[in-house]
């Protein structure tokens with residue numbers, strides 16, 4: 181099994197927003213990815229989460245679902261760069277493209293484009309009993325949509341939510357200066 185925590189600079193990203201290293205580490209640890217796991221990465225962007233998940237699950241399969249052509253190109257380029265063979269790239273606007281996937285051990289959602297309710301409705305029945313669903317959200321509205329969905333299904337699901345804000349030090353000449361990343365909510369859901 182490979183290590184977690186590839187540096188952000190190692191990914192080809194152009195202008196596509198990428199989940200930052202520390203948020204990837206936390207999200208992937210919370211997803212509890214086993215070496216043979218089936219993983220969905222919905223809103224895969226540059227593929228940074230898909231690639232780290234694929235390295236954690238060398239005998240498993242990662243399905244990277246992304247709607248933008250630019251993202252699809254980046255996922256393929258990053259997978260090739262890291263010589264990762266177990267990522268299947270799917271260009272679709274979720275929940276499209278999810279129906280035919282096999283049952284999942286881990287589902288990571290990094291982008292939903294206003295379709296979160298529909299995506300959760302589609303993917304939650306496909307999450308195995310021991311599986312984990314991990315959502316990264318930047319807005320309070322997305323966070324609340326997820327919490328409301330999980331509360332409506334509280335007979336089946338448990339969730340926890342955290343907010344994380346990472347500040348990195350950046351070298352500016354002879355000084356090291358704080359540069360704050362946006363706070364991110366990480367919601368982790370699992371079946372009772």
Ligand SMILES: C[S@@+](CC[C@H](N)C(=O)[O-])C[C@H]1O[C@@H](n2cnc3c(N)ncnc32)[C@H](O)[C@@H]1O
Nearest residue numbers: 198199223225226228247273274290291292293
């Ligand atoms: C914050 S970025 C994802 C970051 C990604 N985890 C990474 O590290 O590169 C969100 C991505 O979700 C994609 N997206 C948003 N809604 C989507 C949907 N319904 N289906 C597929 N992709 C979607 C966007 O195109 C964007 O690339």
